Amino acid sequence: VLTQSPDFQSVAPKEIVTITCRASQSIGSNLHWYQQKPEQSPKLLIKFASQSISGVPSRFSGSGFGTDFTLTINSLEAEDAAVYFCHQTSSFPYTFGQGTKLEIK
Amino acid sequence: QVQLVESGGGSVNPGGSLTLSCAASGFFFPAYYMSWVRQAPGKGLEWVGNISQIGSDTSYTDSVRGRFTISRDNGRNLLFLHLASLRAEDTAVYYCATEYWGALDHWGQGSLVTVSS
Numbered sequence: 001v002l003t004q005s006p007d008f009q010s011v012a013p014k015e016i017v018t019i020t021c022r023a024s025q026s027i028g029s030n031l032h033w034y035q036q037k038p039e040q041s042p043k044l045l046i047k048f049a050s051q052s053i054s055g056v057p058s059r060f061s062g063s064g065f066g067t068d069f070t071l072t073i074n075s076l077e078a079e080d081a082a083v084y085f086c087h088q089t090s091s092f093p094y095t096f097g098q099g100t101k102l103e104i105k
Numbered sequence: 106q107v108q109l110v111e112s113g114g115g116s117v118n119p120g121g122s123l124t125l126s127c128a129a130s131g132f133f134f135p136a137y138y139m140s141w142v143r144q145a146p147g148k149g150l151e152w153v154g155n156i157s158q159i160g161s162d163t164s165y166t167d168s169v170r171g172r173f174t175i176s177r178d179n180g181r182n183l184l185f186l187h188l189a190s191l192r193a194e195d196t197a198v199y200y201c202a203t204e205y206w207g208a209l210d211h212w213g214q215g216s217l218v219t220v221s222s
Binding site for chain 2: 030032034036041042043044047048053083085087089092093094095096097098099
């Protein structure tokens with residue numbers, strides 16, 4: 001089971017955002033982060049806990065190993081308003097966190 | 106560029122069946138694991154299952170195992186999801202996605218399946 005916190009966050013532009021994802025058992029670095037904007041398909045932001053994805057702005061970063069993981073967004077921009085999901089692929093069935101909705105003030 | 110286009114969604118009665126297709130282009134389809142993910146209206150993401158490159162291995166989440174079947178046709182660059190014994194709780198947008206060691210790096214636009222009498 002993956003548990004994200006918080007469920008909702010409202011943050012001003014240029015602030016730093018931290019979203020956490022906790023796994024109920026160790027999953028190593030088999031944890032990925034996605035962004036889903038309204039009416040769009042999800043988009044891969046970070047793979048294997050901390051590996052960046054080509055084309056994703058450098059303000060997005062990830063960290064963690066084992067059971068505790070963090071997605072950090074530096075210098076928040078208006079376009080970052082979205083729901084963010086973590087996803088574990090350590091064991092079947094793969095699972096997602098419940099999502100964190102990020103609102104820009 | 107990578108393109109995934111789902112089709113086949115629609116409205117179906119409880120207990121009915123439906124087959125979704127996902128047409129892949131812009132990459133070497135036979136080299137990739139493929140996954141299906143669904144999203145009920147206003148809810149989060151749920152991984153449905155995946156299939157290996159040659160289709161020899163499949164895995165499913167518990168709630169669909171025995172009712173849903175994933176298959177592929179590498180000659181035509183097509184991925185399929187056959188949904189059977191459908192329930193109201195299967196109502197969702199169904200996405201296909203490419204897998205890179207589990208990470209879902211490209212997604213289709215989704216196909217809506219509505220189960221209702």
